Amino acid sequence: MTLRDRQKQQTRRSLLECAKTLFVERGYAAVTIDDITAATGCSRATFYLHFSGKPDILQKIGAETMAQRAVAVYADLDEVLGSGSPAEFTRWMRRAVAWFEANQDILPAWDEAVALEPDFKAIARQAVAELPAAMPRYLASWGPGRRHEAHLRIELLVSQLERFFTRWAVQGTIESTADEAAVVLSDIWFPALVPPERRKSAQHFA
Template sequence: MHPDGPEETEPRTSMRVKQKAMTRRLLRDAAVELFASKGYGPTTIDDITSAVGVSRATFYLHFEGKARIVVEVYEQVVMAETLEFYRRLDALKGAGGEPLRQWLDTAIGFFERHRDVLRFAAEAISIDPGLEDLSASKILDRCAEAMPHYLGRWTGTDREQAQLRLELLILQLSTFCRLWVDGHWPVKRDAMLDVLLDLWTHGLRADGAGRDSLVAPSLS
């Protein structure tokens, strides 16, 4: 058999695959850094390719455009961890008090760690029509779906109300934490946790409250 035959084809193919994956990763990392420092809008494809030292053609071999990078980073970094957070909340099975407070504290840490990604993703979503899958309504639905035990406590209209209540809590937490992390809402962490714990305890009907708690109290 020829020395340059099938025996060498597989190693060469494997090397090309690795090089392609490395280039893709370099482009993604460069884009993330530029989005964080310059903003999503001002960053151009040329900025990204110049940072890596490749051509525009190479960029388009890996990504359809800037929006695709945002989607990939958001899904792999933000949403993966976000959904896990809400699975952990669901695993508390209605517990409030210290377990819920610890969960909220960890959630705040999430916004601290991912501040830059959340900031440029929000900018991208606001200006790029190709990011409908990252709309607030779709993300909130996915978070709620990660809590089947909580939603399973109700049926019918009560379940719809429970999901709406949960999604409003998530939206409130996200909006507030992003403002707080950016320094736009100067309040001490412990004070913030006290208020959030009160809101989430009542909102989730934690510590034993269930379907009956949804019934409005009699005024007679």
């Protein structure tokens, strides 16, 4: 790698880090490209060498977080559902809530961009749609004829977890401990994710 290549990489990293800091501190709408370039010490032309605009740089910031979610949260869920144990599912739910707590800083900016940027809706939709790919055992358990339904159930789970976390931890409009929420969410979602023909046998693992 040449010196110029290393400098370009460093500039890109700096833009990503400064943009993330500004989005967390001010929110998505309040931050301009000029704010990001001023914080980084580069020009708008340099910014556009790396990113097409604000939605693009937020997508790149979120890409690593979303990839971590697929591996750390939903691949884990694939194993848990394979066990057929409601108790294991409740423990998974606690870990999922903990993941959201650890990554909560950037989530409000992500939600704001979805509301404000028409192009960003497709980005957010794709990020959710890709999560079932981390769950091959779960998808197989529903059979090829019900694969779409299996995908939809995971997408609805993701949506409810995100909305719960936003109202609970970010907005403070839901009063609950993490453990209480994990138990109730598990009561709702464990039966919804187990194929009907397996639900009766799954009760033996409770």
